[in-house]
Amino acid sequence: MIGGLAALLLCQLAGEMLARALALPVPGPVLGMALLLAALLARRAIPPALERTADGLLAHLGLLFVPAGVGVVMHLDILAQDAAPIGLAILGGTLVAIGLTGLIAARLLRR
Amino acid sequence: MSALTELWVYLSREPLAALTATLCAWWVALRAQALARAHPLANPVLLAVALLAGLLLAAGVDYRAYFQGAQFVHFLLGPATVALAVPLARQWEAVRAAPLAILAAIGAGSLFAAASGLALAAAFGGGQALAASLAPRAVTAPVAMGVAEALGGLPGLTAVIVICCGVTGAALGPLVLNLLGVRDMRARGLALGTASHGIGTARALSVSAEAGAFAALAMGLNALGTALLLPLLWRLLA
Numbered sequence: 001m002i003g004g005l006a007a008l009l010l011c012q013l014a015g016e017m018l019a020r021a022l023a024l025p026v027p028g029p030v031l032g033m034a035l036l037l038a039a040l041l042a043r044r045a046i047p048p049a050l051e052r053t054a055d056g057l058l059a060h061l062g063l064l065f066v067p068a069g070v071g072v073v074m075h076l077d078i079l080a081q082d083a084a085p086i087g088l089a090i091l092g093g094t095l096v097a098i099g100l101t102g103l104i105a106a107r108l109l110r111r
Numbered sequence: 112m113s114a115l116t117e118l119w120v121y122l123s124r125e126p127l128a129a130l131t132a133t134l135c136a137w138w139v140a141l142r143a144q145a146l147a148r149a150h151p152l153a154n155p156v157l158l159a160v161a162l163l164a165g166l167l168l169a170a171g172v173d174y175r176a177y178f179q180g181a182q183f184v185h186f187l188l189g190p191a192t193v194a195l196a197v198p199l200a201r202q203w204e205a206v207r208a209a210p211l212a213i214l215a216a217i218g219a220g221s222l223f224a225a226a227s228g229l230a231l232a233a234a235f236g237g238g239q240a241l242a243a244s245l246a247p248r249a250v251t252a253p254v255a256m257g258v259a260e261a262l263g264g265l266p267g268l269t270a271v272i273v274i275c276c277g278v279t280g281a282a283l284g285p286l287v288l289n290l291l292g293v294r295d296m297r298a299r300g301l302a303l304g305t306a307s308h309g310i311g312t313a314r315a316l317s318v319s320a321e322a323g324a325f326a327a328l329a330m331g332l333n334a335l336g337t338a339l340l341l342p343l344l345w346r347l348l349a
Binding site: 005011024025026027033035036040041046050051053055058063066067068070072073074079082086088091092093094095096097098100102105109 | 133134136137154155156159160163164167168174177178181182184185187188189190191192193194195196197198199200201203209211212213215216217219220221223224227228231232234235237241245248249251252253254257258261265267268270271272274275276277278279280283284287288291293294295297298299301302303305306307309310312313314316323327329331334335338339342
């Protein structure tokens with residue numbers, strides 16, 4: 001588990017350094033994901049220790065969004081003031097985007 | 112009475128109380144989800160956030176004090192994002208089989224999400240700051256906050272909107288996809304990852320490994336595309 005976690009942190013660190021060195025607008029963890037994917041595809045196998053750690057973390061991925069989500073209490077006034085455009089964008093914008101992406105993908109991916 | 116006050120001062124200063132509350136809220140949310148037989152509307156992120164937000168407001172605890180403790184959970188988002196490479200690597204054959212279809216679907220969803228945010232802010236006379244906070248709302252929070260800030264939006268507000276979009280997509284997205292008859296797990300994953308980033312990906316992963324991998328891919332590509340292209344679109348429309 002320690003080896004797996006160290007590998008994940010190393011990829012994140014490499015991603016952060018790469019983003020800063022090249023002034024890329026992409027966050028370090030997303031670049032780290034790309035780096036780890038490239039490494040795994042090059043090895044043609046996933047080390048079991050990394051697999052256990054990754055599956056353990058991802059089983060509770062939702063939990064990790066909770067602290068940031070509770071930040072909603074800081075912005076209740078702006079949310080109330082611009083409730084119509086924000087509410088429509090969140091509800092309508094998100095659901096239409098999901099429907100659109102899903103329909104296009106389903107049509108193009110038909111096997 | 113003073114003993115109680117001392118206890119309160121101790122609890123609000125140490126990370127222990129915030130961490131314990133976060134994990135307990137998550138546990139309660141998971142139990143509720145299980146009771147609802149994993150119906151998408153019983154989204155554990157939504158339930159846990161509502162529980163904790165209500166608790167903070169009722170107890171009069173400052174969010175920053177809560178986050179002092181909860182940041183240890185928040186920190187794990189970084190390594191967890193990196194870890195999404197593992198399900199992606201497992202499904203790589205399926206991804207490699209249809210790169211154009213995947214790019215077209217993610218591109219269309221991403222463009223619609225950004226353009227609809229700009230259009231709604233303009234339609235309601237919300238001003239530049241609101242438009243800049245709404246446009247990047249479909250992508251993962253760190254990217255959305257960076258883009259919003261670069262365009263003159265409010266990063267804190269963007270983070271909250273991003274999470275609301277994630278929860279909305281995770282809770283209602285599967286129902287929309289059912290209505291539209293989208294049953295292909297790859298298409299469902301792409302849709303949730305494009306419009307609802309990590310929270311949509313969490314939902315997709317909990318349903319199917321295939322959907323989860325495609326959601327992780329969509330989240331990553333949408334983050335990359337939005338970070339690079341939204342500032343250009345913004346300049347074009349401004």
